[in-house]
Amino acid sequence: MKTIAISILGISKDRRGKGDKRWDKWRPNISMCQHDDLLIDRLELLFDNHSKNLADQVTEDIARVSPETEVVHHRINFADPWDFESVYSNLLDFARAYNFKPDDEQYLVHITTGTHVAQICLYLLTEAGYFPGRLLQTSPARKHSSLPGEYQIIDLDLSKYDQIASRFQREHQEGTTYLKGGIETNNLAFNQMIEQLEQVSIRSDAPILITGPTGAGKSQLAQRVYELRKQRGKLEGGLVAVNCATLRGENAMSALFGHRKGAYTGATTHRPGLLMEADRGLLFLDEIGELGLDEQAMLLRAIEHKRFMPFGSDKEVSSHFQLIAGTNRDLVQLCQEGKFRADLLARIDLWTYRLPSLRERLEDLEPNIDFELEAFSRKSGHLVSFNKAAREKYLSFGRSCEASWSANFRDLNASILRMGTLADGGRITTQVVEEEIHRLRIKWQGTQSQSSLPLQRLERLLGPDIYRTIDYYDQIKLATVIQVCETSSSMAEAGRKLFHVSRKEKRSNNDSQRVRQLLEKYHLNFSMLCKWHKNNKC
Template sequence: MKFTENSLMKRAEHPEIEVPVLSKAVLEQERKMLLDLGNDITSVRDKNDLLALFSKRIKSLFYFTHTIVTLIDYKDETYTPFLLDDENSPIRAHTLYQQLIKARFSLNEPFIQAVLHTADPISFILEDIMDKPLSPLFLRVNHEEGVQEILMTRLMKEGKPMGFIHIYTDRPGSFTKEFRSVIKGIAPQLSGAVSNILKNEEILNKEKEKSFLLDFSSDIAKVRTKVELAAAVHSSLSKLTDLKAYAIRRINEDGATLSPYIFDPGPIPPDKKEQDRLVNTNFPINDGLQNRVLESNIPLLFNVDREIQRGITSSYLQFWKRMEYKTLAGIRLRNAETNLGILWLAIEEINIQLLQGICSQISIAMANIIANEQVSKKQEEQAFLLDFSHDITQVRTRTELQDAIIRVIDKTMHTKLAMIRVIDEDGFHLSPFMFDRTLFKNAEATFDKMSVNRITIEEPYTSRVLASKEGLVFNVAEEIRDGNAYARLWETTGLKNMYSLPLRAGDKNIGTIWLLANRLSKLMMKGICSQISIAIANIQANEKLLAYKKQLEIENDYLKEQIHTIYNFSEIIGHGVAMQEVYRLVSVVAGTNSTVLVLGETGTGKELIARAIHNTSSRKDKLMVKVNCAALPASLIESELFGHERGAFTGAIDRRIGKFELADHSTLFLDEIGELPLEAQAKLLRVIQEREVERLGGKQTIKVDVRLIAATNRNLEDAVKAGRFREDLFYRLNVFPIQLPSLRERPEDIEPLANFFVARYSRITGRKIKNISPKVLQQLGSYTWPGNVREMEHLIERSVLLTPGDTLQEVYIPRGTTAEKQNPAQLANRSLEEVERSYIIETLQRCAGKISGAGGAAEILQIPGNTLHSKMKKLGIGKADYFLTK
C-alpha cells in the first residue's frame, strides 16, 4: 500500500479558526523572518538551541504543538530521535516516552517511505495511518495524548536524506500552504544546522575521547601490578555509557586457553558459586567466539541470543544470558605481534576508535606486568634454587634426599613426587629409588603392584624420556586414549599432566623423575632435577663407598677369623704316591672355573686343598670365602649365604651382604656341604644354575661370578639314596671330585709331618726341641690316626708343651683299639677270625713289621710277643701279608 498526501491527508474544517489574509506587508515581514531565521539557524551549534530557536520563530506565525528531529542510520536501515522538544511535547508523561526516545524505527515501512519519496513537506492525519501495518508506535502514542496531525519533511545532506523534521499539532488544518512553504524554505538551513551540530558533537566526542585516553594513559602509566591495573581499568571503563560489566582474559602458557585476569560482573551480583567457577575456569580459544576476536583487527559486537542459536556452547555465553546481557563486545589485547588476551564488554554500542585506544593502553600495561611478574618469578625461582642447592649439598642419605625433594616440590610446585627410578649397575634395568605413596591414595593397591616393577631402559616411555633433552609432558587423557597402562593410575590423582625428565650426572643418564601436576615451571623443573641428579649420584657413590668399606670390614674380620681357625701350614706336607695323585688333580683343575668336590675323612686337609686350588687359579688376587655349613643354625644359613635386607626378619637391623656376594669374582668354599638342610640345598642349586642371588627381604636379583669348591666327609651318594641330599645338587657339585687319603693310608708322610709340627710349636711356645726320638717316631707310625692330620697336629702340640729338653722323648697317644672305631656295617658280614686276622695285619703294617719290643705290634695289641707269634701262625699271617704295602 502506498501512502499519498491526497489519499491520507484530510483537512478538517474548523469554522472557529479564521485563516488570515496575508497582505503585501505581511509577506514582506515573512520573507524577512525567514531570512532572519536562516541566519540564526546557520549560527546554531547546540542542538537544544536549534529547537528553541525554531519553535520561537515559527510559532510567532503558525500554530503547532511540538516538533522533533530524527536521524537516519543506513547501516541498519533505521531512524532514531535526535532533537526533542521536551518542554512542549504532550507525550513526555506517557509511559512509553522513554522507550520511544531510545527506539530505532524501521525505514522499510509505508509511512516513512512516503516521506522519503516526497520532496515537499507532507502531512498525515494520525487516526488514518496509526493502525496501518508496520506504522511506527510514536503515531499512536501522540494520538493518545491529543495530537491529530503530523507534518514531515526530509533533511538532506549531499543529495541524500539524513533525517526528518516531525511537526505535530492538535488542530487539524494548521499546516497551511504558507506554513508548508516556510518549512520547505527553511529545511535546507535546518539540514545544515543539524550537520553542523553533528560535526560539533563529533568534534566534542573526539575531544572527550582524547581527554579520556590521555587520562587513562596517565593512570595506566602508574600501573605496576595486576591490582593497580584492575583499579585503573575500573575507573576508566565505568565512564563509558551503557557499560554493564567487563572482563579481561589472558592467554595461558599453553596457547590454547584463556583464563580470567580482571573480572567485574557489573551491578547485578551473579551466583557466588558460579562466579567462582568462572573465575577459576580456563576457556578454550577455539570456541567460535574468542578465536574470532583474536583474529580480528577491530572490535566485534556479538548478539548473545543469536550466538546461542548458532550453536555456541561456551559456558560464559550462558552466563551472559542469565545476566540479561543482550550484546557483548570483544576486543583483542595485543602487544606488538603477540596476542595477550581479550577485553569483553557488556555494552549495547561500541566506539571502535575509543575501544582500540583503551585496549592499546591495557595491552601495554599487561605486557609490562607480565614481564615484571616473569622477572620476579624467575628471580624467586633462582633464589629458591640456590637455597635448594644449599640444602642438597648437606644430603647424605636417601631419607634426607627424599625429605628435601618432597618438601621443595610441595612448597614450590604444589604437587607430589610420583616416582624416581635409577639405572642399576648393569646399565640396563631401572629400580624404584623413591616416591610419595600418598599421591596415589585412591589407588594404593594398584600403585604398590606397579611400583615394584623392574623396567629396562628400552621400556617405551622411559626410552623416550632418557633420549629427550629437557624431558617430556604426557597428557593423562591422551595417554588413556592411547592405552597407556600407567595413565589409568595417573588419572586417580585428578591431575592433568605427567612431567618426566631425565636425571643426568654430566652426560650420563642415571635415572628418571616423574611428577604429576596440571602445570609446572620449566626453569624450576630443570634446576631441581639438576640438583637431584647430583644428589643421587653423590648418594650412590656414598653407598658404594660404604658398601666397599663394609665389605672390607667383613673381609678383614673374616680373614682374622680364618687366621685363627685354618691350618697354619705354609705348604702342604706329603710326598707319597697318594698325595702325588692329589697334587696332579689340583694342578689339572686349578686353572679352570669348574666346581670341585673335595672328599675325605675329618682332618685330612680338605680346606688346604681348596686353598691350593684357589691360590693357583686366576682368582687368587681376591680372598677365598669359606662357609662351614655344619656350624650354622638352619634358620641362619640362607642369610649367611645370600644376605638379607634391613627388616627382612626380626633382628635384621641392617643390610647384610651374603657370602655369595662377598665371593663375587673369587672362590666360595662350602665346607661340610653334606650337613646343608634340604630347603637350603634347593636355593643353593638355583644360585649355581642361575648365577644370581636374591637377598632375604629383597626384590632385586644380583648377578654373581663365583667359583665353587665344596667339601664333605660324608658319602654323598649314600645320602642321596637315603633322601638326605638332593640328587640334582650332588651332580652339580660332583663335577670334579678329589678324594683325599687318610693319614693311615700315607704312613710315609708321618715323619715329615711330625718334624713340621714340632718345629712350628717349638717356635710358638718358646721351646728349643730339635729332635724326635726313634721311639716316638715308632709310636706315631703305629697309631691309626682316626682324626688324621688334625689329630696329629694337636697331639704334637701337647707333647711339645710337656717336653723339658731339646728332644721329643714321648708322645701321649690315646689308648684304644682301631676295632672300636670300625664301622659296624663293615664288620657285620665277617667272621671273628677274619676280623682278627685283618686287624693284626693292619697293626703289623703300621709297626713296619716289628712284632715285639717298644713300638711293636704286641705292645699296641697289649698282648705278649709269644702270644702274637702263636696267633699269626694260627691265622696264617706271613711277612708277605704285612710287608705287602710297605
C-alpha cells in the first residue's frame, strides 16, 4: 500500500536561505522525505500562485534526498490565509475534488506547515473524515543529532488509545452513577436510559423532556443533570425550577417572563422573571402541560430565538438558557385536545425520557431502600437499619402485588422515614414493619387499577417466591394466557384465541399443544387453572 502525504508548502520554513546554505537548516517538507522508516511515495504539495518558484525548488530538493517520492503540485489561492472560513472552504473543496483510494493508499496529513489557521482546518477536516487518513507532525532534530528531524503519526480514532478510551469510559461511568444518585440500580431499561442521558447532558444543550408518573423522580433527575453539566463546565448560571401547575393567569406570564412596573394592577416594581434568572443556566419547568396557550407561545419563541417580551414591555430581552421540561401528562393527547401547542411539543421532545414508576422497577427496590436508610441516618445523626427478618418481610411485601407504590419514591421515602423514626435503638423490627405494612395497605386501598388485577391473581396462583423469579414481561404474558384459559372451555379454544394469526401460517394446527407447552413451563396445566378459577373468582 502506497503512502501519500498531503502538505502545505511552508513559505518561510521550507525556504531557509539561498543556495547550498538551505541544507544547513531544517525544512519540514524536505525532512519529511528523509526518514528511513517513513517512505513517502507521493507528496501532494499545496501552495498559492506566489510560491511557484519555491515549490519548484522544494520539489528538486526532494528529488535529491528521496528520488522515489513523486511530488504533485496543487495551486490553492487563499485570499486571506488567516481567515478561517476562507481557508476551511478552500481545503474542503480540495478534499472533495481529490480522488482518494483508501483501499490502495494510506494518507498522512502534514500539519506542521502553513498558518495556524490552516493547520487547525486540516485537523478538523481529517477528524471529520474528509481527509481519510492520519495526522503527521514533524519537528527539528534535537541538538547534536545527525538525524534529519523527528516525526509523529497521530491517529484520530481515539478508541485505539487505551488510556484515553479508559478515561472516557471512567468519566461516563462516573456521570451515570451521579445521575442515579449513587444508587446501583438493576433495571436494564432504566440503566440504558440513564447512560444515554449522561451523554446527552454533556454533549447537547437542546431541550430535554422528562415524563413519568408523579413521584418517579423527575425533579431530582433535572437537578442532577444541572449539577453534572455544571461540573463539566457546560453551564455558568444557576438552576431555576418552577412547578407550572402553580402558575395561573397574569401571575404565570409575570413569573416566567417578568414584567415592567405598572404592567397591571399591583405591579409596583420591575420583575425580571424566571427565564431571565436562568440566563446561562438551566430552567426546569415541571408539569409543563399545565401552562396556558399564551405562555406556551412565548416560551416557544424564547426557546428558539433566546428572546422574549416581558409583560407590559415594548422591548425584547434575551436569555440563553437550557430547558428541561417535566410532565406526568400525555402531551400528545393534550395537543389533540387543543390544550398544548404541537409546535412547542415538537421543539421540546428532541430528547424524551420516561422515568418508570417504582412498581415497574421492583428489582431496584432494595438498593433504593438502602439509599433512603442512609439518607435518614445522616439526617437523624444515628445509624438506622433493619434486622434480618424485618428486612425480608418488608421486601416481600414491597415486591408483592399488594404494594401499588402509587406515589412511587415519595411513598418509599415516607415509609422509611416513619419506620426510622419508630426504630428503638436504630433497629427496625418485624413489629415496626408489620405496622408500616398495615398503614400502606390502608393508604393504597382503592388505588389498585384493573390492569394490575391479573398480576395479583398470578402471584396468588404461583406463590410469591416463584412469582418474583419471573421477569415482569413474562408475568404479563403468563397472566394473559391464564385469563384466556379461564374463559375458554378447552385448551383448543384457548389456543385459537391466543394464536389467531400465527396458526394460519402452520400446515397443522395443534393449538392445544402450544397452550400446554406454555403452561408446563411454569408447572401449570389447564385443569388446574379451571379448578383454581372456580375457587378464587375475584
